[in-house]
Amino acid sequence: MTSRYGEVYESWRRNPEGFWMDQAEAIDWFTKPETAFDPGLGVYGGWFPDGITNTCYNCLDRHVDGGRGDQAALIYDSPITGAKRTISYAAMLSEVEAFAGALSDKGVGKGDRVVIYMPMVPEAIVAMLACARLGAVHSVVFGGFAASELATRIEDSKAKLIVSASCGIEPGRIVAYKPLLDAAIEQSHHKPEATIVLQREQHRCDLIEGRDFDYAELIAANAGRKVACTPVKATDPLYVLYTSGTTGQPKGVVRDNGGHMAALYWSMHAIYGVKPGEVFWAASDIGWVVGHSYIVYAPLLHGNTTIVFEGKPVGTPDAGTFWRVISEHDVAVLFTAPTAFRAIRKEDPEGSFIGNYDLSGFRALFLAGERADPDTIQWAERMLNVPVIDHWWQTETGWTIAGNPMGLGLLPVKYGSPAVPMPGYDVQVLDDAGHPVPAGTLGNIVVKLPLPPGCLPALWNAEQRFRDAYLTEFPGYYKTADAGFIDDDGYLFIMARTDDIINVAGHRLSTGGMEEAVSGHPDVVECAVIGIADSMKGQIPAGFIVINNTHGRSDEDVEKEVVKLVRDKIGPVAAFKTVMVVKRLPKTRSGKILRATMQKIADGEAWKMPATIDDPGVLDEIAEVLAKRGIARKSD
Numbered sequence: 001m002t003s004r005y006g007e008v009y010e011s012w013r014r015n016p017e018g019f020w021m022d023q024a025e026a027i028d029w030f031t032k033p034e035t036a037f038d039p040g041l042g043v044y045g046g047w048f049p050d051g052i053t054n055t056c057y058n059c060l061d062r063h064v065d066g067g068r069g070d071q072a073a074l075i076y077d078s079p080i081t082g083a084k085r086t087i088s089y090a091a092m093l094s095e096v097e098a099f100a101g102a103l104s105d106k107g108v109g110k111g112d113r114v115v116i117y118m119p120m121v122p123e124a125i126v127a128m129l130a131c132a133r134l135g136a137v138h139s140v141v142f143g144g145f146a147a148s149e150l151a152t153r154i155e156d157s158k159a160k161l162i163v164s165a166s167c168g169i170e171p172g173r174i175v176a177y178k179p180l181l182d183a184a185i186e187q188s189h190h191k192p193e194a195t196i197v198l199q200r201e202q203h204r205c206d207l208i209e210g211r212d213f214d215y216a217e218l219i220a221a222n223a224g225r226k227v228a229c230t231p232v233k234a235t236d237p238l239y240v241l242y243t244s245g246t247t248g249q250p251k252g253v254v255r256d257n258g259g260h261m262a263a264l265y266w267s268m269h270a271i272y273g274v275k276p277g278e279v280f281w282a283a284s285d286i287g288w289v290v291g292h293s294y295i296v297y298a299p300l301l302h303g304n305t306t307i308v309f310e311g312k313p314v315g316t317p318d319a320g321t322f323w324r325v326i327s328e329h330d331v332a333v334l335f336t337a338p339t340a341f342r343a344i345r346k347e348d349p350e351g352s353f354i355g356n357y358d359l360s361g362f363r364a365l366f367l368a369g370e371r372a373d374p375d376t377i378q379w380a381e382r383m384l385n386v387p388v389i390d391h392w393w394q395t396e397t398g399w400t401i402a403g404n405p406m407g408l409g410l411l412p413v414k415y416g417s418p419a420v421p422m423p424g425y426d427v428q429v430l431d432d433a434g435h436p437v438p439a440g441t442l443g444n445i446v447v448k449l450p451l452p453p454g455c456l457p458a459l460w461n462a463e464q465r466f467r468d469a470y471l472t473e474f475p476g477y478y479k480t481a482d483a484g485f486i487d488d489d490g491y492l493f494i495m496a497r498t499d500d501i502i503n504v505a506g507h508r509l510s511t512g513g514m515e516e517a518v519s520g521h522p523d524v525v526e527c528a529v530i531g532i533a534d535s536m537k538g539q540i541p542a543g544f545i546v547i548n549n550t551h552g553r554s555d556e557d558v559e560k561e562v563v564k565l566v567r568d569k570i571g572p573v574a575a576f577k578t579v580m581v582v583k584r585l586p587k588t589r590s591g592k593i594l595r596a597t598m599q600k601i602a603d604g605e606a607w608k609m610p611a612t613i614d615d616p617g618v619l620d621e622i623a624e625v626l627a628k629r630g631i632a633r634k635s636d
């Protein structure tokens with residue numbers, strides 16, 4: 001099949017507003033928009049400003065009304081607990097209505113924020129959709145974050161209520177959520193009025209009388225209740241998702257209702273090439289943007305069945321789990337991060353589990369969240385015999401910036417490239433002074449404003465930060481903070497971040513945020529955290545600390561304390577396990593720490609002594625310390 005990509009992209013270029021008005025036809029509106037885009041709204045404009053709609057209605061009610069009531073909306077498959085459950089669209093609607101009723105009884109209404117801190121269980125998605133139904137704004141916090149990260153999000157969003165669970169389950173350990181939740185509420189100056197807690201049989205928790213309520217009791221008490229969908233403006237916020245910024249203070253990425261639905265709906269058929277009724281699986285977590293967009297909203301908007309998988313690619317129970325889920329539930333398309341495939345390959349390089357399962361219905365694997373190394377892509381292609389498609393996007397955009405659109409017909413694959421920009425994105429590469437660079441030249445990847453529907457219109461209560469972080473450096477463009485190039489055929493290559501964000505097992509983390517945590521140790525005078533290459537997780541953080549006094553403890557003792565501090569402050573997800581005491585940090589004469597050179601040394605890349613270095617001997621000391629840990633290599 002020849003690809004229709006060129007024709008579709010051109011049709012968007014000729015008439016961007018017409019293109020998106022056509023996509024908005026796929027959505028049900030209380031009041032259909034007559035205007036596609038208002039450049040005067042918000043910071044750079046807003047999509048479908050006069051449209052009135054409701055995202056929950058579009059995810060559930062209209063499918064039930066349209067005859068999909070008995071179709072599975074969700075399949076919960078939890079190899080870590082052994083639980084499996086299929087929930088139809090009709091059943092999902094009833095539970096969401098019951099929960100929305102309970103939320104509104106607790107005073108939650110349009111515009112109120114609700115923090116959701118839950119593991120991968122269907123009830124988390126019920127909570128998200130119930131918020132959407134009421135026009136309340138949810139903010140899901142990933143379970144692997146520590147109490148203080150949760151506290152920051154409660155504080156910043158001024159959450160009226162929190163929905164949580166008694167525990168999450170990780171291989172080999174139960175993560176009790178309630179102590180983390182209680183500590184976070186304690187730490188936050190803003191206090192929620194109530195919490196609703198799902199009691200899981202693996203580990204029940206105590207509830208505080210008058211503040212904490214039992215999820216199951218509320219559902220039972222509200223069973224059968226009808227709760228109407230609250231009409232909201234297309235431009236009203238659906239959710240806030242906090243993501244790592246360049247400081248310890250995360251950025252609250254805001255998502256709207258109308259543009260988000262139009263973009264996600266289009267992506268399901270044009271990018272992922274699925275039809276309503278088919279099973280779509282995003283093996284991620286609802287705490288990340290991939291989970292928001294492709295576990296919850298896009299598949300449900302499009303009338304697909306979504307898989308809610310509570311497990312890991314390996315160890316639950318083995319490296320064949322993904323193939324079991326695909327064959328058992330007839331998954332058409334899987335979306336995950338390359339790290340999951342690297343983990344599977346490490347355990348089962350020959351793909352010996354694959355032959356045990358019937359994968360005949362499986363059509364494509366999509367990878368995103370971090371760079372997809374050609375080796376991993378080619379291994380997956382050989383093992384699965386289906387297209388393996390890299391696509392590039394960010395929490396901020398909510399859906400693909402560049403990809404290879406399966407539904408429009410695949411373009412030739414170039415390994416190492418996520419292919420071409422999607423309609424809506426005019427992607428350009430600029431030098432540091434803001435001038436376009438020739439094809440093949442590395443530079444700052446930017447998107448010409450306005451961003452398409454679905455992308456962030458704002459940061460939560462942080463307009464100036466929004467401008468500073470994304471819009472000021474290259475006027476008229478959105479700065480992606482990724483560096484790369486576009487080749488002669490228009491294919492994009494994403495090479496590196498231009499800020500301090502690192503990607504650890506597909507999880508986005510800020511080394512600046514980790515440095516803030518490390519500096520909190522009383523004996524640490526100075527520190528630097530860099531991301532170093534890791535064959536499974538892509539990158540892992542490594543810390544270098546200068547300490548003033550060990551008070552009789554060994555360097556190793558202090559290193560252990562620092563590791564614990566980061567785990568307690570940021571959470572296990574930071575995977576911060578490597579810390580080295582050094583005498584000094586390498587700096588320029590103006591005092592800037594040479595993190596990029598340290599990273600090159602650690603990764604065994606060629607590096608040159610920076611001309612501006614204050615004392616060249618310090619880099620040799622760093623290389624020695626790294627070599628002792630089996631990390632560093634030699635300079636050229």
Ligand code: COA
Nearest residue numbers: 143144168170175284290337339340343369505506572573
């Ligand atoms: N709640 C509590 N703790 C969590 C958690 C959660 N929801 N998710 C992860 N953690 C903990 C883990 O238990 C681990 O703790 P440990 O240091 O005690 O071992 C730590 O956070 C790091 O977790 P993770 O990044 O999952 O690493 P891992 O070594 O346990 O597993 C992979 C590695 C590759 C198997 C795993 O990262 C994975 O499945 N990745 C898939 C990609 C993905 O989901 N990407 C998201 C964006 S698409």
Ligand code: AMP
Nearest residue numbers: 368369370371391392393394395494508
């Ligand atoms: P997140 O906001 O967690 O989705 O992380 C976004 C960042 O992950 C991007 O800015 C990139 O640096 C990186 N990223 C995501 N997808 C890809 C990809 N397909 N190729 C290279 N980098 C990617």
